Amino acid sequence: MxxxxxxxxxxxxxxxxxxxxxxxxxxxxxxxxxxxxxxxxxxxxxxxxxxxxxxxxxxxxxxxxxxxxxxxxxxxxxxxxxxxxxxxxxxxxxxxTADGISVPAEDELVVDEDEADADVVAQINELLETRVRPAVAGDGGDIAYRGFKDGVVYLTLQGACAGCPSSTATLKQGIEGLLKHYVPEVVEVRAA
Incomplete structure (x- = not known):
């Protein structure tokens, strides 16, 4: 091996x-x-x-x-x-223990989401899953969705991405730009 x-x-x-x-x-x-x-x-x-x-x-x-x-x-x-x-x-x-499941405390939302935003949250999660996750996995990490409230998406970078010097740029210039482009309700992305 x-x-x-x-x-x-x-x-x-x-x-x-x-x-x-x-x-x-x-x-x-x-x-x-x-x-x-x-x-x-x-x-x-x-x-x-x-x-x-x-x-x-x-x-x-x-x-x-x-x-x-x-x-x-x-x-x-x-x-x-x-x-x-x-x-x-x-x-x-x-x-x-199940291998694909994160510790529940890590999966908790950091904000109380509004049920009226369910469609927006679904769009955000689809983009994260199909466009963002593969890119951050390529860099040795992952991204965890933590919530959406008042136009702000809360995310946590994990693995190599968590302490990366360019993590702020990844969130602000990369992920925020992508989400704002495809989901007009998104006004900002913040680290959670």
Whole structure:
């Protein structure tokens, strides 16, 4: 088995491509050793002591190094952990938990949506799913919808995109421009 790596726009994050499916559907982000307890793989990566974020996509794992950590030292450790995991065909999650479902607290809306906006919300989610998600997945991350209220769309960037120096530009110039173009009710996009 060979695990490829790819740079991301976030210099602290590296995308690992094991050449096989990681998640059946969806994505999952681990932002601390405590949240990583749900996954033996994520926990093993955090156990290096040099990681601040682990993100599972459908066919990749993105790892974000702690400040001051050199990828020259960390990369071989992560590759070895991933090889051990995938070669042994170990389960991705402990206790048989569903792999495509994020922790409920991460999926909560940050605003109370108006039921009258249901069509607008559906349009926003369709654009996020078909146009935005593939692009951010290519950069080793994902995007989570957090709500729509008074013309403002609330989103959370995950994985490599979460701490990326260009995340504000991605939200404001990229995603906001796209949503405003296709959904006139959208006036702004904010990080949530």
């Amino acid at each position: 060979f695990i490829e790596t790819a740079a991301t726009p976030n210099p602290a994050s590296l995308k690992f491509l094991p050449g096989r499916q990681v998640m059946q559907s969806g994505s999952r982000e681990f932002t601390s050793p405590e949240t990583a307890e749900a996954s033996p793989l994520a926990q093993a990566i955090f156990d290096t002591g040099e990681v601040v974020n682990v993100f599972f996509g459908t066919d990749f794992v993105t790892v974000t190094a702690a400040p001051g950590v050199s990828w020259a030292d960390l990369k071989p450790q992560v590759v070895a952990i991933l090889l051990d995991h995938f070669v042994s065909e170990a389960p991705l999650f402990a206790g048989g």
